[in-house]
Amino acid sequence: MTKTSLPIALLCVMAFGGGASAALAMPADPSAPYFATIDVRRDARPDDRTIAGVVFDDGNHNGRLDAGEHGVAGVKVSNSREVVLTDQAGRYALPVRPDMAVFVIQPSGWRVPTDERWVPRFAYQHKPAGTPKALRYGGLPPTGPLPSAINFPIIPTQSGQNFDCAVLGDVQPASNIEVGYVRDSLVRELVNAPTRPACLLALGDIVSDDLNLIPRTAEVMGAVGVPQWWVQGNHDYDHDADHDIDSSDTWRRLYGPNNYAFEMGQAVFIVLDNVSFPCGEDPREARERPFCKQYWKTYAGRLLPDQMTFIANVLKTTDPKTLVVFAAHIPFVGFDNSESQPHQTANLDELYALVKGRPALSLTGHSHTLENMAPGDSMAGWKAATGVSTIPFRHLVAGAVAGDWWGGDYDIDGTPMSIQGDGSPRGYVDFAVKGANYTLDYRASGLPRDRAMWLSVSTPAFRDWADKIFAWRDAPEDKRDPVPPFSVQDLPDVKLLTPADLAGQSWLTADVWMGDSTTQVMVAIDGAEPRPMTRTQEMKGEGVRSGSAWSDPFALQRQLTMARAAIQSRSGDPETQGYVQGRQKRLPPQPPQPRGSRADHSPHVWRYDLPTTLAEGLHRAVVTVTRDQGEASRDTLVFEVRPTRPKPTFDFEHWDRFKNQ
Structure with a gap:
């Protein structure tokens, strides 16, 4: 069904407009909790071709569209491909897709609600029959018939045009021990920071294959007390799914959409799942990336046609002066994997054409390295792997909260030092936005904030x-x-x-x-x-x-030299002997040696x-x-x-020449 066939009364003006209308209530303190969920109505439906609802100013903060509450005009709403703007009464209508997320794009100057873990609640998942087979971590249960209406609550905020977000490369705990490392490093440091960020932007690999860790990880990170926007990574998938369209189903149940957008200040964040898994279903992948057919269930970095359409539709309804921030997991291009196809993103030339002439920034993770690439940078291998030779705007591979997958010896706080393969420490990026301008500074975990x-x-x-x-x-x-x-x-x-x-x-x-x-x-x-x-x-x-x-x-x-490899005791517990990192099998005690990057x-x-x-x-x-x-x-x-190298240890030979009197 085309957008032009939607009911005229509910269609939004698709031409570029001025954004959400002014708040009808006093703006809320951006640090105050707004715990609610979306308002899903299940009355009689007029048809199964469209989904409609209202984006409204939730004056009483209960998440329900109550009598006396008003719609908000000019807000973007999407079905993960089409993007429409609400009309003067806050109404929208979108074509129905058989498997989709319907979500509001948080408008600048407003906030969507979160749950008690500060995970944003802004979307409805529609997959009537649910995941087509039983999955290890549950997948997505049948969502049943489409609701009669999906109403999205938002409230005005005082956040303004200037804000900071903590950008998190791979958090990636593979076990409950490692969730504790997240708590004792990243979370402790953000809670104790001089100022609290306006949001967390986590760039994928939130966990490391064990999706049962997502709820605890979300709760631990929620202790920071700010909305946490997540990107899905290649270790956040249902690895037993048979098709790419089903491999995000557990994620969608436990977190939310895997492609979406939100606005803050003069920036629009476009969050993309650029991990094609299992890759090879798109005919272009079989032709351009033959490894997709050589190995069972591997992945590749790619943006698919529906994602390109979604990006284009977001940009059509966005002021061209707005800063466009792409948030994805696999780097668009990278230094560490500059000649690797799976670990960079194909068809970048298409993306660059969409954003040409706009201020833009790419934020990605995946490689557990810190790579700050400026406009005009180029590396051998990029052209063959991604279709581009140089980059037109800044690309940042943001390192990892986990560093080198929580490896290395313990630091003074009992957390692995985990120095990354490029030599940088584990940590996060302080992304400070002022209008459409920004700065990027790295905050090394366990070190003074100004150490660089x-x-x-x-x-x-x-x-x-x-x-x-x-x-x-x-x-x-x-x-x-x-x-x-x-x-x-x-x-x-x-x-x-x-x-x-x-x-x-x-x-x-x-x-x-x-x-x-x-x-x-x-x-x-x-x-x-x-x-x-x-x-x-x-x-x-x-x-x-x-x-x-x-x-x-x-x-x-x-x-x-990693001494942690040698740890052993007489406790009798095999799970406390030797060394384990991530999903690896535990190694028996060994002499201190290099492990990891x-x-x-x-x-x-x-x-x-x-x-x-x-x-x-x-x-x-x-x-x-x-x-x-x-x-x-x-x-x-x-x-x-020095003229010669002195003896490095205590000089007993000299000491013993003399006797104490």
Whole structure:
């Protein structure tokens, strides 16, 4: 059925308009709870071709359209493909689709209700027969006949044009232990932050395959006390579903739509499920991505035709000056997976054409790396994998709350350090919007809020140490020595150098986590004039440079020896022995060794070659960072030059030459 065949009295003006009408009630405090649900009516239906209802100002906050409450004009409502605007009485009508979510797009200046966990309640799921087969995590039960009306309550808010959201890369607990890590890191830090964000925007992989963890995870994250908008990721699916259209059914029951949009201030957020699973059903995937047919039930990054139509329809009803924020799970393009088809998004040229001329931003997760890519950036592999060579607007792969899948040794709070494969710490992004402008700053978990980089030194001894551990790690596990060739205790202090270290080429490294192609990184040694540091990846069409010479020495020293692998006790409980991470089988106690990712490549490492003529003694390197899209930062590295390397441990030989009197 076409939109033009809908009842004229309920049709909304499809031309671009001025948005939702002014509030009829006093705006509410944006931090105050608004716990309610949508108003679903099941009276007699006039026909089965359209679904209609009212978007209304919920004056008494009970979620019901009561006598005396008024509709709100100019609000977007969607069936996951078509988008219409409410008329002057707040009424809308949409064509019925056999499997759809019907939802209101939260208008700027208004709030949709949430449940007690602060999960937004703004949608109705329509799948009359439910999931076609029994699924491991329940799927979606039959929703039955279409309601006679779906009314959407909203209330005015004082949030204004300026706001902050905490952008969360993969939260991804695979167990209840790891849900506890979420509580003790992300949630604790946001609750204690100087100001509370206006929302949480979680970019997929909310959990790690065990969908039974979704309710507890939602409740734990709800302790922050702000609406939590979620993206579905490849670990949030029903992996036993036979078709892509059914693989989000448990998600739809436990959270809500997998494609939707909402507005805040002068920004429209378009949330997209860009994980095609199982991939291959779209004929283009079988042709362009043959791996979809080679493996049983794999996934691929793609935007499907209905999603492109939904995006186009949202944009048609949106002021072209509004900031368009795409929120998805699989990166549109990436550094870490720049030549990988499954881990980037196909048909980007179509998306870029839709948003051309508008201010835009892409926020994604998936790779557990922090990749801040500026307009004009390019990497080898992008064209073949995604259809584009360069990006026209900023793309941010936002790291992960879980870091390296909750791996690594424990920090002072008892949470795994979990340094990521690009060298960045686990954490979240502080997304501050002012009008249609924004800044992006990374808040490293467990560290001071203003810390923005690691500083270290790459020495010949460090590179030799790392290369030998890499070789051991890359060898077949059943053929290598169970004990690594070196541990971190074998590595000489990299911040104490000798003339031989300088002659063999040593350099300062600055891993600037949010650094990009516009970032300026300067170093001043011993008060001298600041000098520019050199970025190790230009993002000008080259491939990924990998190895000890391209690594972050700070991160690798913490990644290549993990003592947590050796933990054991006499408790008799096999679930407390050795090491387990994510969905992996528990490993028995083993010698400390590298497990997980290694930061031997990164898009945000800068280096400065140390002069071979540095004088003996103590030196101070002050590194300053200036960024176009975020806070300036500064850090200091103190290092030494000595004629020879002193004995690293207590000198008993000298002590024992003398007797205490």
